[in-house]
Each structure stands twice: as C-alpha cells, then as structure tokens.
Amino acid sequence: LMRKTASSESARDLAHDELQRHADWLTKAQEASQAGVWAMGQDSDQVRASAHAARLFGFPPVPGMLPLDEFFRRMHTDDRERVEEAFAAAWESGKPFHSEYRILLPDGRQRWINAKGALAHDPGQTPRMTGTIVDVSERRDQQEQLVRAETQFRELFELNPLPFWV
Numbered sequence: 001l002m003r004k005t006a007s008s009e010s011a012r013d014l015a016h017d018e019l020q021r022h023a024d025w026l027t028k029a030q031e032a033s034q035a036g037v038w039a040m041g042q043d044s045d046q047v048r049a050s051a052h053a054a055r056l057f058g059f060p061p062v063p064g065m066l067p068l069d070e071f072f073r074r075m076h077t078d079d080r081e082r083v084e085e086a087f088a089a090a091w092e093s094g095k096p097f098h099s100e101y102r103i104l105l106p107d108g109r110q111r112w113i114n115a116k117g118a119l120a121h122d123p124g125q126t127p128r129m130t131g132t133i134v135d136v137s138e139r140r141d142q143q144e145q146l147v148r149a150e151t152q153f154r155e156l157f158e159l160n161p162l163p164f165w166v
Helices: 002-033 051-056 068-073 077-093 137-159
Strands: 033-041 045-051 065-067 097-103 110-120 128-135
Touching: 045 051, 045 068, 051 128, 065 068, 068 077, 068 110, 077 097, 077 110, 110 137
Parallel strands: none
Antiparallel strands: 033 045, 033 128, 045 065, 097 110, 110 128
16 A cells, blocks of 8 residues: 555656646747737636736736736727627637737737637536737837838839839
8 A cells, every 4th residue: 555655646746747847848938939828718707817928918927817808908999899709709609719909008018919719628618718829019010110111112212203213
C-alpha cells in the first residue's frame, strides 16, 4: 500500500510539473504574439480571460471570471453593436466568431483587436466558446500610413502641371 501511495504521489507530481511547464509555455507564447485566450459558457455573462487577454483590454489580471459587458464597454462605440451582433450570431449558429475592432483603454489610448472564437461541445457539459484576441494595432497603423503615403503620391502626381511618365 505504501509503494502504491508513493508511486501515485510521484505520478501526480510529474503530471503537475508537466502542467506547469505547459502553462508557462502558453504564457510566454501569448506575450510573444501579443495574444490572449478567453472562454465562457453559453448564457453566461462572465468570461475567463488569460492574464494577457485582460491586460490587452486594460484590466488587471484576475484569477476568476470577468463580466462580459465590461469587455464590450471598452469597445469603440462605432464598433460595439457590430461586434455584439457577430458574437450573438456565432452563439446562435454555432459558426466561428471573428471580428476586428477598436477598444478604448482607461488611459485614453486606442488599440485594435482581432478576436476569434469557436464553440466547444463536451459531452454532458454546457456548451462554451473559447477563443483568442490579438493586438493588431501595429499592423493597422502601418496600413493607415501606407494609405496616407499613396494618397499623397497620387495628389502630387495628379496636381503636377508638367507631363510625367512612369
């Protein structure tokens, strides 16, 4: 009996260590990719967000659940209704959720978020949706800079009184 207990405790410790390594790996991957993960049950008004997901929205990392409406309140007013409708449609249809939107942080900064989610059905469990959020602000800024540069070049070309061939 003592050997079985010791063997069982050793296996539990190994499993715990492996789980901790995977959690550390996920945390480092989220930080490197500027991404976070989230999950919530159907008909729930609470969402579980990884520490990095919470930070992307300007929330302090908490070990428990966060109110879903707090996430929606951080969204830019011009984007909120569209995102809420897409989120509800994903729940209703069972199809994946995908949306790109702006959030306003408490310090006044704006951040672009790309969010994806999918329904997960475990036998005997309430359906849940899990997903990722990624900060795409840098990509959006670069796209805006490119559009501005193209516009400036087009204006210079069109307003030039001298013939110009390329």
